Amino acid sequence: MDTDQLIRTLAADNAHRAPRVGALLTTGLLVAAPFSILIFATFLGVRPDVMTAMHNPFFDTKFAVTLSLAIPAIIISLHLSRPEALMRGWGWLLLLPVGLLAVAIGSEAMMAPAMPMTMRLVGKNSRWCMLAIPAMSLPLLAGALFGLRHGAPSRPAQAGALAGLLSAGLAATLYASHCTDDSPLFVATWYTIATAIVTAIGAAVGSRVLKY
Amino acid sequence: MRGREDEWTDLMRSAMAGDDAAYHRLLKAVTPVLRAAARRGLARAGQPPDQAEDIVQEILLAVHLKRHTWDSEAPFAPWLFAIARNKLIDALRRRGRRVFVNIDDFAETLPGETPQETASAGEVTAQLNTLPQRQRDVLQSIAVDSASIKDTATKFAMSEGAVRVALHRGLAALTAKLRDH
Numbered sequence: 273m274d275t276d277q278l279i280r281t282l283a284a285d286n287a288h289r290a291p292r293v294g295a296l297l298t299t300g301l302l303v304a305a306p307f308s309i310l311i312f313a314t315f316l317g318v319r320p321d322v323m324t325a326m327h328n329p330f331f332d333t334k335f336a337v338t339l340s341l342a343i344p345a346i347i348i349s350l351h352l353s354r355p356e357a358l359m360r361g362w363g364w365l366l367l368l369p370v371g372l373l374a375v376a377i378g379s380e381a382m383m384a385p386a387m388p389m390t391m392r393l394v395g396k397n398s399r400w401c402m403l404a405i406p407a408m409s410l411p412l413l414a415g416a417l418f419g420l421r422h423g424a425p426s427r428p429a430q431a432g433a434l435a436g437l438l439s440a441g442l443a444a445t446l447y448a449s450h451c452t453d454d455s456p457l458f459v460a461t462w463y464t465i466a467t468a469i470v471t472a473i474g475a476a477v478g479s480r481v482l483k484y
Numbered sequence: 485m486r487g488r489e490d491e492w493t494d495l496m497r498s499a500m501a502g503d504d505a506a507y508h509r510l511l512k513a514v515t516p517v518l519r520a521a522a523r524r525g526l527a528r529a530g531q532p533p534d535q536a537e538d539i540v541q542e543i544l545l546a547v548h549l550k551r552h553t554w555d556s557e558a559p560f561a562p563w564l565f566a567i568a569r570n571k572l573i574d575a576l577r578r579r580g581r582r583v584f585v586n587i588d589d590f591a592e593t594l595p596g597e598t599p600q601e602t603a604s605a606g607e608v609t610a611q612l613n614t615l616p617q618r619q620r621d622v623l624q625s626i627a628v629d630s631a632s633i634k635d636t637a638t639k640f641a642m643s644e645g646a647v648r649v650a651l652h653r654g655l656a657a658l659t660a661k662l663r664d665h
């Protein structure tokens with residue numbers, strides 16, 4: 273086929289309209305969410321003392337941290353789905369959860385400690401946390417990659433890592449309502465490790481499936 | 485140079501608004517620029533320039549299938565060159581070379597130095613033959629026989645909608661095969 277013929281064929285297909293990447297990312301996440309919620313409802317569930325926990329600012333901080341990861345990651349992953357887009361100028365958004373955690377750790381350190389530091393750090397759920405967050409992330413990660421496949425990222429591994437961050441952020445939001453460890457030290461350690469695992473998976477899978 | 489790129493942006497806006505002729509003109513207009521850049525990339529990698537047409541066709545297919553990622557408020561050229569650069573790097577890597585492709589390779593092309601001929605390429609043709617029968621028939625009818633969608637529908641006793649679906653699926657499958665082969 274010569275190039276003029278190909279051009280004529282492409283022009284004949286001009287009427288085809290693809291949905292926006294954001295629409296497919298939303299669809300992917302909405303289809304995946306019930307699977308993550310099913311894992312949550314089957315194995316975890318909301319902690320029984322949630323009504324009292326809501327009065328604890330460190331319980332609420334967990335949601336601020338996880339959502340301040342998930343929402344910027346969604347925004348950046350959509351930005352990166354354009355071929356000419358760069359990470360430059362956008363990466364600072366990912367420092368939001370880090371900053372929040374730093375402030376929370378600082379304010380906890382200034383209060384009279386309810387528990388010794390090692391107990392706050394290790395908590396009661398560290399192993400569950402490292403298992404549950406990645407497990408609930410995987411359906412969301414698949415949904416996110418499905419949506420982002422529709423884009424044209426210049427760095428597929430980077431875009432995949434962002435998909436990992438956003439699904440880990442969403443899964444950690446669910447997990448935060450189950451976990452009774454509210455210390456920012458616990459969150460900074462175990463949530464971060466769980467997020468890193470999911471991000472690495474996202475980058476590895478993304479480098480293959482997000483190539484266009 | 486600015487004038488040329490503004491013209492591309494205008495054509496692409498018309499194309500996205502449904503003007504098939506504008507889209508055709510745009511693809512014709514960018515092809516010599518892509519071809520010159522592909523030749524330069526191959527030359528720098530020590531590869532024969534006769535594979536340039538394969539790369540041009542791969543870029544055109546990617547442009548077509550990813551055009552919904554173009555923001556109609558933004559200029560068209562940076563978007564186009566980003567896709568072209570990505571595809572050129574991929575193509576050279578597949579041929580076993582790692583080269584740095586400068587974005588200026590595209591932007592600095594002067595209209596005078598661009599060869600105008602259209603050339604045939606082997607890869608698209610080879611992959612075309614691996615498509616399902618119906619998609620291949622439709623693509624061949626429109627590409628090689630220059631038939632319209634309507635004529636193609638009549639020829640194969642299909643609805644126009646079915647021809648459009650087969651056409652788009654065929655192009656998408658072709659692109660996937662070129663990327664993964």
